[in-house]
Amino acid sequence: MAANEFAPWEDPQAKPLIRFRNVTKRFGEFTAIDNITLDIYAQEFFALLGPSGCGKTTMMRMLAGFENLTEGVIELDGVDVGNVAPNKRAVNMMFQSYALFPHLTVWENIAFGLRRAKMPAADLTNRVEEMLKLTRLERFSSRKPHQISGGQRQRVALARSLAKAPKLLLLDEPLGALDKKLRQETQFELMDIQEKTGTTFVIVTHDQEEAMTVASRVAVMDEGNLMQVATPDRIYENPNSVYVADFIGDVNLIKGTAKSIGEGQYQINWMESLPPLNAKSSLPLSDGQSCHLAIRPEKVAINAEKPEGAVNAVQGKVLDIAYLGNLSTYYVQLADGTIIKAQTANTRRISRRSFTWEDPVWLSWTATAGVLLES
Amino acid sequence: MRLSWFNVVSLTFGFVFLYLPMIILVIYSFNKSKLVTVWAGFSTKWYGELLQNEAFLNAAWVTLKVAVISSTFATILGTMAAYVLVRSGRFFGRTLFSGMIYAPLVMPEVITGLSLLLLFIGIGMDRGVMTVVLAHTTFSMCYVSVVVSSRLFTFDQSLEEAALDLGCSPAQAFRLVTLPIIAPAVISGWLLAFTLSLDDLVIATFTTGPSATTLPIKIYSAVRLGVSPEINALSTLMIAVVTIGVILASLVSKRNVANKRREELAAVRAE
Numbered sequence: 337m338a339a340n341e342f343a344p345w346e347d348p349q350a351k352p353l354i355r356f357r358n359v360t361k362r363f364g365e366f367t368a369i370d371n372i373t374l375d376i377y378a379q380e381f382f383a384l385l386g387p388s389g390c391g392k393t394t395m396m397r398m399l400a401g402f403e404n405l406t407e408g409v410i411e412l413d414g415v416d417v418g419n420v421a422p423n424k425r426a427v428n429m430m431f432q433s434y435a436l437f438p439h440l441t442v443w444e445n446i447a448f449g450l451r452r453a454k455m456p457a458a459d460l461t462n463r464v465e466e467m468l469k470l471t472r473l474e475r476f477s478s479r480k481p482h483q484i485s486g487g488q489r490q491r492v493a494l495a496r497s498l499a500k501a502p503k504l505l506l507l508d509e510p511l512g513a514l515d516k517k518l519r520q521e522t523q524f525e526l527m528d529i530q531e532k533t534g535t536t537f538v539i540v541t542h543d544q545e546e547a548m549t550v551a552s553r554v555a556v557m558d559e560g561n562l563m564q565v566a567t568p569d570r571i572y573e574n575p576n577s578v579y580v581a582d583f584i585g586d587v588n589l590i591k592g593t594a595k596s597i598g599e600g601q602y603q604i605n606w607m608e609s610l611p612p613l614n615a616k617s618s619l620p621l622s623d624g625q626s627c628h629l630a631i632r633p634e635k636v637a638i639n640a641e642k643p644e645g646a647v648n649a650v651q652g653k654v655l656d657i658a659y660l661g662n663l664s665t666y667y668v669q670l671a672d673g674t675i676i677k678a679q680t681a682n683t684r685r686i687s688r689r690s691f692t693w694e695d696p697v698w699l700s701w702t703a704t705a706g707v708l709l710e711s
Numbered sequence: 712m713r714l715s716w717f718n719v720v721s722l723t724f725g726f727v728f729l730y731l732p733m734i735i736l737v738i739y740s741f742n743k744s745k746l747v748t749v750w751a752g753f754s755t756k757w758y759g760e761l762l763q764n765e766a767f768l769n770a771a772w773v774t775l776k777v778a779v780i781s782s783t784f785a786t787i788l789g790t791m792a793a794y795v796l797v798r799s800g801r802f803f804g805r806t807l808f809s810g811m812i813y814a815p816l817v818m819p820e821v822i823t824g825l826s827l828l829l830l831f832i833g834i835g836m837d838r839g840v841m842t843v844v845l846a847h848t849t850f851s852m853c854y855v856s857v858v859v860s861s862r863l864f865t866f867d868q869s870l871e872e873a874a875l876d877l878g879c880s881p882a883q884a885f886r887l888v889t890l891p892i893i894a895p896a897v898i899s900g901w902l903l904a905f906t907l908s909l910d911d912l913v914i915a916t917f918t919t920g921p922s923a924t925t926l927p928i929k930i931y932s933a934v935r936l937g938v939s940p941e942i943n944a945l946s947t948l949m950i951a952v953v954t955i956g957v958i959l960a961s962l963v964s965k966r967n968v969a970n971k972r973r974e975e976l977a978a979v980r981a982e
Binding site: 400401402421422423427428429431432433435437438439448449452453479480482483484485488496497500 | 867869870872873874875876877878879880883887888891892971974975977978979981
């Protein structure tokens, strides 16, 4: 671990800011959160990612104090906060709808929490001005929420939730209401503000790109369970399950049976008529065990001729081409009907596409390009 | 858009149906003759006489007092009831409670009046201003509750959560955030309760005593002895007050809506 790299989760001495210990939450018969244990560290930008209904919002609402736990303990800075009311927690939340008070000005909205904390007038003014400056809202301080644009409202909501300098800031789909261009700008702004203030951020999102961009670590959730908690690059390159591999980004999933051919080396039998595929993995698989090979499309090369010395090569024909501007994705159909996606970067502006529909092509990838996953 | 002849006819009939009786009443209030049905020239003398009539003025004062007090109580109780019904989720007896709050809406007034009368007799309460106030509070709070709860249904609950999150106690959150936002609905609830109380005859008749004659009771009993031009004058005044109130209210709300829309547009354009 590099000395200047921020990775407290790899340090066994580090004390987490938030600890979920065997937390379960049921709504009647329905289990929203199923026995989750999770540590989040100070100054992290932590993303809870998953499809709607996976329990990510419930996790956040439990942290804010709006939902009670059915079982388990949540600790904030070493203190059990299970019975602490929302207004007594050093946690603030930025709501998906922003929840700006429509009858108050931008200034009053930001000052709202500070007034409840009975901050002296001079300090309060300073703090509000500081927040306005941080979020570049000075010009709008006397406007009401309906008199400003969506992007500005988003910044007011952020300023208001940061004003009390919480130990932990919760962001519920903070960029969901913005259009794509503004969302990308705002992502960097959020990261910048997080760094400047040193506040721990927990963000809930269903947008994987957003989670990957902003977060120091991502937790992928499904049906009330944590599927994987890791840095964005590990989630993408080393998914630990078929679910995570499939949920994050685009992937080819090839089902087969494993056969060990040496230390960490496997042959995957996947089709009677074709030679087995080669893959490296540290996973201990027994011979004949069924498994999935997950390969990202950009790691599959596409060629007209069979490449010399390729470890894995299959032949097929181009079924479809998705031109995305910067990238092109080729949908290649193999003899038995299986479709494998290969992606190439369009690095040159003026060039003819090498392949077109119905062209016979060879796909190839290295032994380490794919990830072996247990079925 | 051009109006078709069918629409013109329907509109005319509608307005005639609604306003012809009132127009006749207003015209005859300026009649010089004491006979209500004979026009004898223009005069405002009945307005002058009305101001001399102690009994009418007294009744007007009692009515106003009852209306202000009862609508205020009804607004407080009705808002609380609406808040509980909309916000507390499911609790034991919720359906019963909501059914019972709205029952007076469909209950015949005679029955409400009679049962209240029996109650007041039963507990030995002297009938007067106080009993009318209680009775009016009872039957108008359900109207307030309907108005306020329909506003609360569309209220973004995360606003209250945001208030709690920023350090408010639940009571503070209600006072500092919820109440200012639903204030227009609460005010219209109050106005509704106020007008209901102003023109109630049936329930007031049951629950009042000799010391507290409200205006509707006074007018009704006076009319039984024959319609006098004074009553026409009084009614015209009431119509005037109500009309001015309605026009003012709609102008204010129209201007507010227009302002808000303009400012929102400006905010979007400025981006």
